[in-house]
Amino acid sequence: MIKRITSLFLAFTILTTCLIGATNMYASDNKYYNEKSETVIYDGIEYKYIDEFVNGKEITHILNLTNNTEDILYFDEVNGIIYLNDEPIAFVEDVILSENISSETGISPLAGDSYWGYNGTTTKRITWAQGVAAAVLAGIIAAVIPNVGKVAVILKIGLSALGVVAAACGGAYVDCASYSHVLMDGKIEFRLDWTFRPSTGDVYGPYSKYIL
Numbered sequence: 088m089i090k091r092i093t094s095l096f097l098a099f100t101i102l103t104t105c106l107i108g109a110t111n112m113y114a115s116d117n118k119y120y121n122e123k124s125e126t127v128i129y130d131g132i133e134y135k136y137i138d139e140f141v142n143g144k145e146i147t148h149i150l151n152l153t154n155n156t157e158d159i160l161y162f163d164e165v166n167g168i169i170y171l172n173d174e175p176i177a178f179v180e181d182v183i184l185s186e187n188i189s190s191e192t193g194i195s196p197l198a199g200d201s202y203w204g205y206n207g208t209t210t211k212r213i214t215w216a217q218g219v220a221a222a223v224l225a226g227i228i229a230a231v232i233p234n235v236g237k238v239a240v241i242l243k244i245g246l247s248a249l250g251v252v253a254a255a256c257g258g259a260y261v262d263c264a265s266y267s268h269v270l271m272d273g274k275i276e277f278r279l280d281w282t283f284r285p286s287t288g289d290v291y292g293p294y295s296k297y298i299l
Contacts, residue, residue: 125238126152129246134222136237147226147237158223162230169215169227177215177227182260196264203266203278210262217257221250231261232281235296243294244283252285259285264293274299 124137133152138145147160161170162179169177196205211231215224225246229237241249252259266278276299282292 125236127238127241129241134241136226147230149222149226149237151222158220160223160226160230169213169230171219171223176219176223177213179231180212182210182212197266197280203268206265206267208262208264210260212258212260214258215253217254219253221246221253224249224253228259228261228283232263233279234298235279235281239294239296240283244291248291252287252289256286259283262293 135150137148280293
């Protein structure tokens, strides 16, 4: 029993840890090592996000394959600063919530669900330079959501909506509610519900991510 609780705690800890700037031209023969990549086509424009790991740090290359441009995004988690092409573009801070989460965020954790065990909710306050490109804002949002990629953010919220938000305001809250369930074979299934709440007053989500 102690071993199972310890495994659950460690796994949960891993899970919850929840247009401006110069645009560079890139060469088609660029190679990135220790990488993972995602590609999405939206409104006729093809974007590719390449996450490169250098000295334990994740650097995101945002490639616009239609226009042959590249932006580089990096999140300095220690200082809560997100850089775009080596210039600060966004800032991240933790928000401390009281026990009455729903009154502060408008988001209520699953209630009366015997399958999922509620682990807690984290909220990040992000501020960005108003007018950032929608594809860059997607990367900023994804940077503060555990195990959710940039393309998932685009597919859930929509690049058009992100463009409107990026132009209309310069801040938002991102809420991540975490749940878990121990299966009969001892494996742990996780669920992460995330919500994007820009200062325009709109609410996008919650959207769910499942991990086994």
